[in-house]
Amino acid sequence: MSTLSRSASYLAVALVFALAAPVAFSAGKEAPKPAAADTVTLYAGATVIDGTGAAPRPDQDILVQGERIVAVGPHGSLAGAQAAGLHTVDLHGKYVIPGLIDSHVHMATPPNAKRAQAVLRRNLYAGVTAVRDMADDLRSVGELARASRAGEIPAPDIYYAAVMAGPEFFADPRVGAASFGMAPGKSPWMQAIDGQTDLREAVTLARGTSATAIKVYADLPPDLVNAITQEAHRQHLMVWAHSAVFPTRPADVIAAGVDVVSHACYLAYQLEPVMLKSYEDHTPFHEALLAPSGDDPVMAGLYRDMLKHGTILDATGSLFVRYDAERKAHPERHPLRCTGPTTIRLVRQAWQAGVPISTGTDSDGGVNDAWPAVFDEILFLAHDVGMPSLQVLRSATLVGAEAAGQAKDMGSIEAGKLANFAVLSADPVKDINNIRSIRMTVKRGHAYPRADYRPVTKDEMGNGDDD
Template identity: 50%
Template sequence: MRLLPALLMLALLAITPLAAQADGEPATLFANLTLVNGDASPPQPGMAILVRGERIEAVGPVGQVQAAGAKVVDMKGAFVTPGLINTHVHLATPPMRRYAEAMLRRDLYGGITAERDMADDLRQVADLARAARVGEIPGPDIYYAALFAGPEFFEDPRTQAVTAGETPGKTPWMRAVDADTDLRQAVAEAKGTGATAIKIYADLSAERVAAITAEAHRQGLKVWAHAAVFPASPAEVLAAGVDGVSHVCMLAYQVSDKMPLAYHRRPNVQEERLAAGDDPTMAGLFETMKAKDQVLDATLWVYEELARMSAADPSRPKPYCSAPLAARLTNQAYRADVIITVGTDGFSPGTSPWPALQDEMQYLQDTAGLKPLDVLKAATLNGAKAVGREAEMGTITPGKLANLVFLTADPSQDVRAFRTVRLTVKRGVLFWRKDYRPVSKAETKDAE
């Protein structure tokens, strides 16, 4: 008798057309808006977007996009963009659940619908990703990496914090790699965590970087790397075929007298060698990146933050790279047509109403010289490419996920418009900015 309901359901599905099943999903029509898409195309006024379930069903001029029974949301005067993507966050170093959930909530209500976690305690990150995906907590979708590095790196106290209860370097998400490592097994175990990618971090030779990259790709994972892995140089990292690199200033180690041998024993970038404008060595790196479609996660926010910390406390060690040099190198990459994304590698203070991603977008516009529409592309379509989900996200296109941000100001003129978020839609679910609950002191207490 227990089989009867299941059999009846199967029978109903067998005779119900798929189109009719789709039509049964809730539909929302957003009307009277200006579309500013993620492909850097000119804004289109007088548009409408039909969302059914978690996907975009139709996009077109008002009056031409209609659906019987759809809930109509009049967005007169609003500008709409694809959901933003932060390509560099750390949600669990160390794991702090309340703080992570608070950051995710602020990110979502600030227009971010997806982000890339660049190695953490994946026991917590995997659960956060699941909770955000199924709607248990408000937050962007999370795509995350397992970290591979040389044995020397695992003396870093951060690796101990993210492997509590286990041995740093001997977990699927924090793996020490040497000549004896079974890469096939190590990558398979990393994949078993639900990771989208392997992050190649530090203290590995060019040969080892290439071997990890080849095996990860063979098993269907992306490879995200530091732009210099030490002793592997930026040129060697790029030659290995990684899908993208992080931290634009690390590329500058290519002009060093001698490539540092280890991450924790590296000197500062020799900035004087890059003082005369566009450097031909850097131009060669950017040419390679363009040819290979390798993504640059510039993280200008990091260099600006290091500069602020240094100014506040002159006794601190000088940052390994200045914010102006980071901006100049990013501008050179931009002019070389490298794919640039928007990543922060950190969070703005809990007292801030907006996520750090909006600072990064502003730096890309104001200091690195990207046009506003190209900053938007970096934060949407390019971010989707970085996580291998451009078929699902990054532009407002029928069939893609209904990840949308509605603004009261025009982002094609100035990316500061993203501080006027009115509504975020993630997978068809509406998150009105007026309903946002700011980060509380209790939620940030553990991070202080």
Template identity: 50%
Template sequence: MGHEVLGAPTPFAAPAPGTVTVYRGATLIDGTGGPARPGTTIVVDGAEIRAVAPDAELDQDADALGGARVVDLGGRFVIPGLIDSHQHLATPPDRAAAEAVLRRQVYGGVTAIRDMADDLRQVGDLARATRVGEIPGPDIRYAALMAGPSFFDDPRTWQVSQGETPGEVPWMQAVTDDTDLPLAVARARGTHAQAIKIYANLPGRTVAAITAEAHRQGIDVWAHAAVFPASPGEVLAAGVDAVSHITLLVHEAAERELTSYQDKPPVDHARFAAGDDPLMESLFAEMRRRGTVLDATASMWTSDEVIGAGTPEDLARAAANAELAAALTAQAYRAGVTLSTGTDYETGPGHPYPSLHEEMAFLVRRCGIPAAQVIRSATLAGAVSMGAEDVMGTVESGKLANFVVLERDPLEDMANLRSIEFVVKRGLRHDRADYLPKGQGER
């Protein structure tokens, strides 16, 4: 190289190792689903948590506290950084809009997201920018998509392949029986994707073959719960790591043959309304046995994106699907399935909080899941969904210093997620007061 330059500024980079901050007096809700732990100290060194222990225990440890900045969290509640396990940042690509969403997410407590296939040319750069600290935002783990050739008349595939041919790019590949799967998976891995997303219009044998090859090459597989013609049962039998969209599971009970994503059979909503359908119970038992994560996206049908400008028929369909999602998600929880909190939508540009808050509230209010377990879904289970439970998802020694400081107890009311005082992401503090312009209230 002729010369070296420093590159763009990184004002949101993690603190250097040796920069120690001690957060004392917190009531810690650690993400495991266990009871809150009052009087807890969290010692952060650079981007990582060095120690988590009762205040009195660390008061006697001069090595842990010596020379550190001490932050008194008396009266505050701490939860792990939240994880949205279903986002789309670049369909179509819009850098300014994506950066605004990422900024709102991290100031709203979201420290990691799972991007479920987009234009990875942009998503990869956004992931780099949030990781090195050029812009504020959560860590991003993302998938490259595979589907049958007949899916690629979907206009979204053109939006994310601009300048190229949909189905022929490494981040969005059409797969047939003649596809060289080792090469296809290797091409996807070359985008730095952490997983393959299996979307639509593939038979069960191909879903199984893709999954086996991805696992052989060391990356996960995230799939729609029904891939059409692959049924939910076939998707689970293929051994995928996570499935998305709980309302797709009902197609296991379809009264006619599954053909394509574009031709879904009608759903008998009344059959599943009580949340006790035995066929669903068998699917949930298989998910529990395999450890398959369920990215329910339960609140998706209540979002403004779905109901904002809908016809009366659209609104009725959305309401029926919201009821279906609530009943099935509650049944899945009772069955012991690992639930993560994905959204598949974002709140409008003027909204001060990310959509994940709404998904968490839906799980409590509409599904009857205890608040501590919803927090676990949005933290530890979210980390499992993206294969990152070794570095995030709970507040414990050795993991990234990702946590949210709240003024009010979220176990009493999930709406208290809006009482954010500050967010720590990779050891760097983001004060909520810095998010909104002065004089602009929150709601």
């Protein structure tokens, strides 16, 4: 693409985002600015569970300056812990875990700033310090991300994707809701791709939205999935994809080298003798195709390929299990692509094969939910899949950071990384349900006490959402 063409592409993106309606943010003491660079705080005497899967370390100090962790070590051992002006927070008897990461959220389809802020607030005060937004109106998501980063709203950091899919997908009404004012498939954050598309220009347009990644969504053949992935990586964007892109099989999605695949259920379509021709065909996976017992050999091959390519699985398992349970009370509802038991089986085999699994939800909960949806995914991995608590916490922190491309700065408690962590009053390794014992979230060095949390309201959630 010529320099002139590339400049025109960036100008087009800039004009679209400049014309976007401003988002109104709630004011008040709940939206403090980030910690000043010269602020030094010592969090003293906690048991540290660092997110790497290592055993808990009792009686540790965490020294924080500004947004970052300066040092972690045994209580009383850290140089600089006696600095003038040092603020000490006594955490003896408490447990510290890295900030949680929900690796699959949707914040703006359609945009609703009041609802998004409420959900983000619920996340932050429960220990969630980052989320991965997987396809929305990026005019709204970008402003939410900026406001969160600036400390104007209490919210996790947001990393987001621009969508690419085949032209057939853009009849989906969600596209119109997330691209209002533009022709479906023509916005820089939701582009229709075919064999005639200039992929260099398409990826450049997506980059102009400040997206972290391209999401390869639907209705694309293997050659285009591969071409998009290669061009996105060339332009230093990650690639997040559905684990089956219909008609592209999971094996071809993985072979393309995408960084993360979403929905463990979709992986099972590798077993289908005839692959569904389009995403719009929601025929459930034929579960009788799985081996009757033990590990399925076809799935084992997929998981070996994922390990070879370093592919992360954003399983979203709790969504399928919950929906399956709801259908027992409401049998008139259409089934999802997989039942709960099959989803559990697929995720369990992936975990036992060593595939890294993140905690994505594809859900934001209702007004009556005191805790964020990521807690459901954490409990799904522990109780349904059978992962030990330390591994579940690693999935919810370090693997989530890797899925968002942010492991250099977050996901574990160690010197040099952002001061993103949650303080619990009970041991989550002994019982993963103790994640609900949160007393404080620290995000980028600023403390958000759980006691200050203001629950979401019906007015904020809108649409008569009362469940």
